Amino acid sequence: xxxxxxxxxxxxxxxxxxxxxxxxxxxxxxxxxxxxxxxxxxxxxxxxxxxxxxxxxxxxxxxxxxxxxxxxxxxxxxxxxxxxxxxxxxxxxxxxxxxxxxxxxxxxxxxxxxxxxxxxxxxxxxxxxxxxxxxxxxxxxxxxxxxxxxxxxxxxxxxxxxxxxxxxxxxxxxxxxxxxxxxxxxxxxxxxxxxxxxxxxxxxxxxxxxxxxxxxxxxxxxxxxxxxxxxxxxxxxxxxxxxxxxxxxxxxxxxxxxxxxxxxxxxxxxxxxxxxxxxxxxxxxxxxxxxxxxxxxxx
Amino acid sequence: xxxxxxxxxxxxxxxxxxxxxxxxxxxxxxxxxxxxxxxxxxxxxxxxxxxxxxxxxxxxxxxxxxxxxxxxxxxxxxxxxxxxxxxxxxxxxxxxxxxxxxxxxxxxxxxxxxxxxxxxxxxxxxxxxxxxxxxxxxxxxxxxxxxxxxxxxxxxxxxxxxxxxxxxxxxxxxxxxxxxxxxxxxxxxxxxxxxxxxxxxxxxxxxxxxxxxxxxxxxxxxxxxxxxxxxxxxxxxxxxxxxxxxxxxxxxxxxxxxxxxxxxxxxxxxxxxxxxxxxxxxxxxxxxxxxxxxxxxxx
Numbered sequence: 278x279x280x281x282x283x284x285x286x287x288x289x290x291x292x293x294x295x296x297x298x299x300x301x302x303x304x305x306x307x308x309x310x311x312x313x314x315x316x317x318x319x320x321x322x323x324x325x326x327x328x329x330x331x332x333x334x335x336x337x338x339x340x341x342x343x344x345x346x347x348x349x350x351x352x353x354x355x356x357x358x359x360x361x362x363x364x365x366x367x368x369x370x371x372x373x374x375x376x377x378x379x380x381x382x383x384x385x386x387x388x389x390x391x392x393x394x395x396x397x398x399x400x401x402x403x404x405x406x407x408x409x410x411x412x413x414x415x416x417x418x419x420x421x422x423x424x425x426x427x428x429x430x431x432x433x434x435x436x437x438x439x440x441x442x443x444x445x446x447x448x449x450x451x452x453x454x455x456x457x458x459x460x461x462x463x464x465x466x467x468x469x470x471x472x473x474x475x476x477x478x479x480x481x482x483x484x485x486x487x488x489x490x491x492x493x494x495x496x497x498x499x500x501x502x503x504x505x506x507x508x509x510x511x512x513x514x515x516x517x518x519x520x521x522x523x524x525x526x527x528x529x530x531x532x533x534x535x536x537x538x539x540x541x542x543x544x545x546x547x548x549x550x551x552x553x554x555x556x557x558x559x560x561x562x563x564x565x566x567x568x569x570x571x572x573x574x575x576x
Numbered sequence: 577x578x579x580x581x582x583x584x585x586x587x588x589x590x591x592x593x594x595x596x597x598x599x600x601x602x603x604x605x606x607x608x609x610x611x612x613x614x615x616x617x618x619x620x621x622x623x624x625x626x627x628x629x630x631x632x633x634x635x636x637x638x639x640x641x642x643x644x645x646x647x648x649x650x651x652x653x654x655x656x657x658x659x660x661x662x663x664x665x666x667x668x669x670x671x672x673x674x675x676x677x678x679x680x681x682x683x684x685x686x687x688x689x690x691x692x693x694x695x696x697x698x699x700x701x702x703x704x705x706x707x708x709x710x711x712x713x714x715x716x717x718x719x720x721x722x723x724x725x726x727x728x729x730x731x732x733x734x735x736x737x738x739x740x741x742x743x744x745x746x747x748x749x750x751x752x753x754x755x756x757x758x759x760x761x762x763x764x765x766x767x768x769x770x771x772x773x774x775x776x777x778x779x780x781x782x783x784x785x786x787x788x789x790x791x792x793x794x795x796x797x798x799x800x801x802x803x804x805x806x807x808x809x810x811x812x813x814x815x816x817x818x819x820x821x822x823x824x825x826x827x828x829x830x831x832x833x834x835x836x837x838x839x840x841x842x843x844x845x846x847x848x849x850x851x852x853x854x855x856x857x858x859x860x861x862x863x864x865x866x867x868x869x870x871x872x873x874x875x
Contacts, residue, residue, distance in 0.1 A: 364758035459663035460780065461798055481759065482781035483795060492800075493872035496782060496793030499760055537875050567875075573792035574873040576836045576866075 279318045279343075280522045281389055282310045282515075283408045284398025284421075285378060286323040286347065289551055290358040293365055295504045301551035302333045304355065305398035305421065308508035311555050312515025312542045313396070314341050315563060316523040320389050322346040322408065324381045326354035340556065345386050352377040365506050366480065383408045394522040397441075398511060399423045402433040409440060417527070419443040419518050420472070421511070427454045439471035445514050447478045460485050461492070476517070476536075478510050484536055491529055495536050498544035498570050505550045509543045512555060516542035541566045578617045578642075579821045580688055581609045581814075582707045583697025583720075584677060585622040585646065588850055589657040592664055594803045600850035601632045603654065604697035604720065607807035609641050610854050611814025611841045612695075614862060615822040619688050621645040621707065623680045625653035639855065644685050651676040664805050665779065682707045693821040696740075697810060698722045701732040708739060716826070718742040718817050719771070720810070726753045738770035744813050746777045759784050760791070775816070775835075777809050783835055790828055794835050797843035797869050804849045808842045811854060815841035840865045 284306030290299045310319045320343045325334075329349065338344055353376035359368040381404055393416035397405040402422065409418065420441040426434055427450060434454075438444060444467055452458055455466035464475040464487035475487040483496040516539035524531050541563055548554045583605030589598045609618045619642045624633075628648065637643055652675035658667040680703055692715035696704040701721065708717065719740040725733055726749060733753075737743060743766055751757055754765035763774040763786035774786040782795040815838035823830050840862055847853045 364756075364761065366757070457663075458665070459802075461800065462663070479781060482778060483793065485798070492798050494782065494795030494798060495873070496795050499784070499791050499793060501760065501791075503758075533872075533875050571875045573832075574794070574875060576832050576870040576873060 278394060278522050278525055279320055279392050280313055280394045280396060280518060281320045281322060281385070281392045281412070282306050282313065282396045282398060283322040283383055283405065284309060284396075284400050284511075285355050286321070286325050286329075287355045287357050288329070289507060290356070291505055291507050291550060292360040293505050293550075294362070296550070298505075298550045300356075302336065303357065303507060303551050305400070305511045307337070307552065308511035308546065308555070309396060309398050309515035309518075310337075310342050311340060311552055312512040312539070312546070313519030313522070315516070315542070315560055316519035316538070317394075318343060319519070320346060320392065322383050322385065322389070324348040324350055324377050324383075326350060326352045326377045329354045336556070346384060346389060348381075348384070350377040350380075359507070361506060365503060368507070383411075385411050393417065394518070395419070396514065396518045397421070397437075398514070399426075402426050402430050402437050406433065406437050409437070417442050417521065419445060419514070421445045421514055422450065424450055424453055435470060438467075441472045443474040443476060444470075444472040445476045445478065445517075447480070447510055451475075451477045461487070464492075474532075478513060480509070483540065484513075486532060486536065491532075493533075495533070495540065495574075498540050498566065500544050500547055502548050504548055504554075506547050507551060508555075509547050512546040513539040513543035515539070537567055537570055538563070541570055577693060577821050577824055578619055578691050579612055579693045579695060579817060580619045580621060580684070580691050580711070581605050581612065581695045581697060582621040582682055582704065583608060583695075583699055583810075584654050585620070585624050585628075586654045586656050587628070588806060589655070590804055590806050590849060591659040592804050592849075593661070595849070597804075597849045599655075601635065602656065602806060602850050604699070604810045606636070606851065607810035607845065607854070608695060608697050608814035608817075609636075610639060610851055611811040611838070611845070612818030612821070613640050614815070614841070614857075614859055615818035615837070616693075617642060618818070619645060619691065621682050621684065621688070623647040623649055623676050623682075625649060625651045625676045628653045635855070645683060645688060647680075647683070649676040649679075658806070660805060664802060667806070684710050692716065693817070694718070695813065695817045696720070697813070698725075701725050701729050701736050705732060705736050708736070716741050716820065718744060718813070720744045720813055721749065723749055723752055734769060737766075740771045742773040742775060743769075743771040744775045744777065744816075746779070746809055750774075750776045760786070763791075773831075777812060779808070782839065783812075785831060785835065790831075792832075794832070794839065794873075797839050797865065799843050799846055801847050803847055803853075805846050806850060807854075808846050811845040812838040812842035814838070836866055836869055837862070840869055
C-alpha cells in the first residue's frame with residue numbers, strides 16, 4: 278500500500294545551542310516522508326523553487342521517495358529560519374519566506390489519485406482540501422496543521438476536519454483550536470469537529486490518543502543527545518502513518534505500535550540537525566530502540 | 577515490612593470548579609499514608625493541634641494507619657487554603673497557617689526507630705533530617721520537598737539529599753533546585769546531589785524516572801472526572817513507596833510496578849475532594865485500573 282504525503286519541502290536555517298546550519302533540506306512533507314519510508318512506499322506531493330539544490334532531489338530519490346508530484350516552479354523555495362534556546366522546548370521563528378508555496382496547486386498522477394492512505398501535513402488548509410478533492414476514494418486521511426492556519430483560516434480548517442479520520446496536533450495547537458486548556462477536554466472538543474481519532478503531540482511528554490472508546494497516553498523516548506528539534510513532530514507523524522499504511526488495519530494494537538514507531542523515529546530525528554540523523558537511520562536501529570521503549574513500558 | 581511516613585497532617589480548605597470544602601483532612605503525610613496502606617503497615621509521624629477533630633483521628637485509625645507517633649500539641653493544626661481554576665493545573669495558595677507545625681519535634685517509638693523504609697514527605701528539611709537521625713539503619717529513604725524549602729532552606733535540603741536514596745519532586749521543584757529547564761538535565765543534576773534515584777512528577781504528563789543505568793517515562797492515567805488535584809503527588813508517592821516496601825526489592829520491574837500503582841491511586845485520589853475518594857477505594861478497583869493502564873502500555 279502506498280502513502281501520499283502532501284506538505285512543504287523547505288530550506289531551513291536553524292540555530293540551536295549545538296550549532297547552526299544554513300539552507301538544510303527540511304519542511305513538513307520531507308520530515309514526514311523520510312520517517313514513513315521505513316514502512317511503505319511514499320509519494321511526496323510538494324513544490325520547490327528554481328533555487329532548490331539538485332543534490333536534495335537526488336537525496337530524496339536515493340532514499341526511495343517517489344517524486345512524481347514534486348513540482349519545480351519558477352521562484353524561490355519556501356524558507357524557514359528559526360532558533361531554539363536553552364532546553365529547546367520551543368522554536369523562535371526568525372523568518373519565513375513562502376516563495377513558490379504561495380501559489381502552489383498540487384497535482385497528482387492518476388495512480389496517486391487512486392491511493393487510499395493520505396497524510397495532509399502542515400500547509401494552507403485550502404491546498405490540503407484541494408488535494409483531498411482529487412483523491413477518488415480515500416480510506417484513511419490524516420491531517421496536521423499549525424497555529425497560523427488555526428488563526429487565519431479557521432473556517433476552511435474546520436470544514437476540512439469533517440473529512441479527516443485522524444487529526445494530529447501539538448498541545449498548543451490543540452488548545453488553540455478547541456479553546457480548552459486541559460488536553461483531554463481539548464481532544465474531546467476536537468473529536469466533535471469530525472475526526473474519529475485525535476492524536477495530541479506533547480513533545481518531551483509524549484502523546485495523548487483520543488477516540489470514542491479508546492483514550493491513553495504514551496511517553497516520549499528520553500532523548501539524551503538533543504541537537505535540533507526541527508521536524509520531531511513530523512517525523513513522529515511519519516512513523517505513525519507509515520506503520521498504519523503498512524499494516525492496513527486500524528485497531529488498538531496497531532495504533533499503539535504506530536505511535537511507538539513514530540516516537541522512536543522522532544527520538545532519532547532530533548539527534549542531528551534537520552534530516553542528518555534520519556537520513557542514516559537503519560531499520561535495525563529503529564527496532565533496537567523500539568525494543569527498549571517497549572521494555573520500559575511493560576509492567 | 578512497615579513504612580514510616582513523616583509529613584504534615586492538615587486541615588485543608590479547597591475551592592475548585594467542582595465545588596468547595598472547608599477544613600478537610602489533608603496534608604502530605606495523610607495523603608501519602610492513605611495510599612501506601614494498600615500495600616504495607618504505615619506508621620504516621622506528624623503533629624496536629626488541639627482543634628483537630630477526633631473524627632479525623634478515628635478515620636485514620638479505622639483505615640489501618642498506626643498513629644503511635646501522631647502527636648497532639650496545644651495550638652492550632654496546620655491549615656492550608658487553596659484554589660484551583662480552569663483546568664486545575666496549578667494550585668493558588670490563598671492562606672497557610674503553620675500552627676503546631678512551627679515547633680514540631682517528631683519522636684519515634686523504639687520499634688519505629690528500627691524500621692527500614694522511610695518516606696520523608698514535604699516538611700521543613702531540618703525536621704526531616706532530625707527524623708532520619710533517629711532511624712537506626714534505614715534501608716530505603718525517600719524524600720519529597722517543595723519550592724518553599726528549596727528557596728528558604730536550600731543548604732539543609734542539599735545536606736539531607738546526600739542521605740536519601742530516592743528524591744521525589746514535581747517538575748517545577750526539580751527545575752528550581754537544579755537550575756535546569758530540561759527535565760532530563762534536571763534529573764541528572766539532582767542525581768549528582770546524592771540520591772541514586774530521581775522521580776520527577778509531571779502531573780497530567782506522568783513521571784520521569786532517572787538512575788545511572790535506567791531512565792524512562794511513564795504516562796499518567798487519563799482522568800476524565802477531575803474534582804480536586806490536592807494530594808495527587810502525595811498519593812502517587814504513597815502508592816509508589818508502599819509497593820516498594822511490600823516487595824522489599826529495588827529492581828527495574830519493581831520500580832515500574834511501583835510507579836504504576838502510584839499513578840493509578842493518584843488518578844482515583846483526584847476524583848474526589850481531599851481524601852473522599854481514596855477513603856472508599858478498594859484494592860479491587862486499584863487492580864482493575866492497573867490492568868487497564870498496563871494494557872494501554874503493552875505494545
